[in-house]
Amino acid sequence: xxxxxxxxxxxxxxxxxxxxxxxxxxxxxxxxxxxxxxxxxxxxxxxxxxxxxxxxxxxxxxxxxxxxxxxxxxxxxxxxxxxxxxxxxxxxxxxxxxxxxxxxxxxxxxxxxxxxxxxxxxxxxxxxxxxxxxxxxxxxxxxxxxxxxxxxxxxxxxxxxxxxxxxxxxxxxxxxxxxxxxxxxxxxxxxxxxxxxxxxxxxxxxxxxxxxxxxxxxxxxxxxxxxxxxxxxxxxxxxxxxxxxxxxxxxxxxxxxxxxxxxxxxxxxxxxxxxxxxxxxxxxxxxxxxxxxxxxxxxxxxxxxxxxxxxxxxxxxxxxxxxxxxxxxxxxxxxxxxxxxxxxxxxxxxxxxxxxxxxxxxxxxxxxxxxxxxxxxxxxxxxxxxxxxxxxxxxxxxxxxxxxxxxxxxxxxxxxxxxxxxxxxxxxxxxxxxxxxxxxxxxxxxxxxxxxxxxxxxxxxxxxxxxxxxxxxxxxxxxxxxxxxxxxxxxxxxxxxxxxxxxxxxxxxxxxxxxxxxxxxxxxxxxxxxxxxxxx
Numbered sequence: 001x002x003x004x005x006x007x008x009x010x011x012x013x014x015x016x017x018x019x020x021x022x023x024x025x026x027x028x029x030x031x032x033x034x035x036x037x038x039x040x041x042x043x044x045x046x047x048x049x050x051x052x053x054x055x056x057x058x059x060x061x062x063x064x065x066x067x068x069x070x071x072x073x074x075x076x077x078x079x080x081x082x083x084x085x086x087x088x089x090x091x092x093x094x095x096x097x098x099x100x101x102x103x104x105x106x107x108x109x110x111x112x113x114x115x116x117x118x119x120x121x122x123x124x125x126x127x128x129x130x131x132x133x134x135x136x137x138x139x140x141x142x143x144x145x146x147x148x149x150x151x152x153x154x155x156x157x158x159x160x161x162x163x164x165x166x167x168x169x170x171x172x173x174x175x176x177x178x179x180x181x182x183x184x185x186x187x188x189x190x191x192x193x194x195x196x197x198x199x200x201x202x203x204x205x206x207x208x209x210x211x212x213x214x215x216x217x218x219x220x221x222x223x224x225x226x227x228x229x230x231x232x233x234x235x236x237x238x239x240x241x242x243x244x245x246x247x248x249x250x251x252x253x254x255x256x257x258x259x260x261x262x263x264x265x266x267x268x269x270x271x272x273x274x275x276x277x278x279x280x281x282x283x284x285x286x287x288x289x290x291x292x293x294x295x296x297x298x299x300x301x302x303x304x305x306x307x308x309x310x311x312x313x314x315x316x317x318x319x320x321x322x323x324x325x326x327x328x329x330x331x332x333x334x335x336x337x338x339x340x341x342x343x344x345x346x347x348x349x350x351x352x353x354x355x356x357x358x359x360x361x362x363x364x365x366x367x368x369x370x371x372x373x374x375x376x377x378x379x380x381x382x383x384x385x386x387x388x389x390x391x392x393x394x395x396x397x398x399x400x401x402x403x404x405x406x407x408x409x410x411x412x413x414x415x416x417x418x419x420x421x422x423x424x425x426x427x428x429x430x431x432x433x434x435x436x437x438x439x440x441x442x443x444x445x446x447x448x449x450x451x452x453x454x455x456x457x458x459x460x461x462x463x464x465x466x467x468x469x470x471x472x473x474x475x476x477x478x479x480x481x482x483x484x485x486x487x488x489x490x491x492x493x494x495x496x497x498x499x500x501x502x503x504x505x506x507x508x509x510x511x512x513x514x515x516x517x518x519x520x521x522x523x524x525x526x527x528x529x530x531x532x533x534x535x536x
Contacts, residue, residue: 028497030424032474034067035193035412036481036490037153037393041072041089041112047485051467055090056097061471062479065116066144067490068151068193072110072137076103079516090114091516098505100514101125102151104137111140111151111194121145121503125514128175138172140514144500147418148183152176152194157360166360169197173366180374184415192376192413195393195488198367199359200378203388204408207348208261210355214248215256217263217350228353232346236270240343243270259358260351267347370413377419379412379493383476387429389438390478396459396487399450404439412493426475426494441480444469448483459484 038044045055052058059067079086079101087093091101094114100123102111113123120142126134127141127150139152155169180190199205219233219241233241247266252258357364370376384390391406400406414423431437431445440446447466451459461484470481479490505511 030426030474030497031065031495031499032063033149033191033193033412033493033495034062034064034479034490035070035151035195035410035492036067036479037070037195037410037486037488039071039486039488041069041074041110044485045089047482051464051482051484056094059097059114063474064114065119066142066149067114068149069112069114070110070151070153070195072101072103072112073107074101074103074110074112075105075107076101078107079103083518086516087518092518098515100140100142100511101516102134102137102140102514104135109137109153111138111153113140113142113149113151115142115144117505118502119144119500120505122506122508122511123514124510126510128172128179130175133172133175136172139176145503146500147189147191147415149191149193150176150180152192152196154195154197156197157363166362170362170366173363177366177370177374180370184374189415189418190376191415191418192370193411195410196367197409198363199357199407199409200364200367200411201381202352202355202357204391205358206260206405206407207351207355208259208264209358210260210351211257211358212260212263212351212355213257216354217248218245226353228346228349232343232350235343235346236267240270260348260355263347263351264344267343271341375416376413377416377423379414379419379423379476380408380478380491382419383423383425384429384433387433387438387477389435390429390433391438391442392478392491393488394442396451396483401442401483401487402448402450404435404442406442410488410491412491414493418499422496422499424476424494424496426477427473429475429477430472430480441478442489444480 048055048058052061074089079089079091083092090097091099096117097114098117098120099112099114100120102125104110122143124141125137125139127139128134133139138154139150142149142151155165155172157165157169160166176192180192183190202210216229217232219229236244244263244266247269248258248263251266251269252262371378380387380390389404390408391404392408392410394400394404394406398405429437429441431441442448444462444466447462447469449460449462462482467482470479472479474494475492476494477492479492481489507515
């Protein structure tokens with residue numbers, strides 16, 4: 001006789017359990033944030049449609065929840081002129097996704113953030129508060145409740161003959177930092193993602209383009225003698241150290257700083273002019289010392305840091321007294337032996353440890369201040385501290401990706417408290433974390449082939465499994481998208497499930513201005529024509 005529990009329909013009970021299980025699953029599932037410079041969205045979409053069926057299928061295969069895209073090169077007019085064009089570009093009609101666009105009037109630059117529905121509160125395509133800068137289409141802001149995401153495309157300064165590009169770049173960077181400071185002052189947490197066009201560390205670019213202080217190469221004069229420097233001097237020997245100092249002075253005078261490739265070229269003089277066979281053998285791998293029989297060149301780097309195939313114009317002056325380059329006492333060293341010798345590998349490690357980034361020092365200082373003073377974390381270097389050669393951009397016209405001669409200029413930065421509470425490394429990077437592993441990852445283990453040196457710049461096609469090799473388990477690191485899609489690959493950050501609580505989109509004026517929805521037809525403004533049964 002006690003009171004009976006109220007009856008419950010079995011179907012409703014099962015539905016309630018299913019819904020709660022789905023909510024719990026969504027709460028526990030990690031969230032994947034991606035960042036990718038597509039170098040022209042329409043061409044990238046064409047690639048995606050050809051090899052991966054559709055944009056939604058492509059995003060689902062990568063298991064992305066948010067993807068920040070840069071260099072879209074799409075005008076606002078094209079997005080708003082008619083429904084079909086906007087839908088083709090993914091501006092609307094992408095099932096389960098919202099997108100927010102910042103465009104320039106002429107179709108340069110452009111940033112777009114695609115977000116799964118239910119993760120965004122609002123968006124703003126003019127967040128910097130400076131109309132001239134906002135009009136360039138270099139920044140779009142999305143608010144996700146627990147953090148504010150700034151998706152940016154920072155200026156490149158290549159070919160900046162008068163300094164005007166650098167001035168615009170620094171103006172933009174300073175306005176961006178000021179915006180982030182204001183957000184934090186308002187109690188918000190910040191995530192910055194995008195193509196920053198800055199090489200932060202020596203390890204983020206070709207070591208031969210990094211600069212190094214000449215005194216730091218001398219064991220007795222180095223400011224901070226290190227084990228790495230000691231290993232270099234051990235590799236070249238006492239005579240080699242003296243010969244290198246002489247070659248550096250002969251080539252470059254008393255310059256305080258040199259690029260890695262310049263030291264490499266001077267070391268080539270030491271190889272070529274050494275009259276002491278035992279000293280030469282000490283510089284070469286023991287098994288290969290006897291094989292040195294052809295000429296070596298040590299060219300200056302070209303614009304992407306690759307060593308030029310042209311002759312270095314090596315000096316004919318001897319590096320060791322009594323030896324003449326080209327004489328019978330001089331040895332000729334094959335380029336591959338010079339490159340792979342213990343001495344050159346030791347030099348590379350010295351430059352990586354003691355050198356400075358090849359990027360403009362003011363831009364590097366800006367990024368350092370954002371990290372050191374403002375408390376942001378470079379998520380890749382923090383979560384993958386031992387990774388070598390992990391670049392995000394290569395010069396396609398010079399086949400840079402296939403030799404892995406590139407730069408890491410694409411970043412996801414996160415305010416430190418959120419990084420410490422939510423960032424996950426996830427599964428390991430594709431391939432080993434050494435340089436050889438990075439080269440395998442960049443080429444899908446050699447399956448992506450370089451363009452032929454026949455005057456054609458056409459990138460090589462590959463079987464579909466090679467295209468599908470980019471789809472790997474969600475992780476923090478690099479997503480090796482296909483060379484045919486862009487000259488950049490995507491970077492990624494894995495966050496704990498529940499980092500973004502469910503959000504309700506607020507379609508205020510600023511959000512509407514950067515999101516595009518189907519235009520209503522004229523007919524839709526009129527009611528449906530009543531049926532005959534409805535007529536009076």
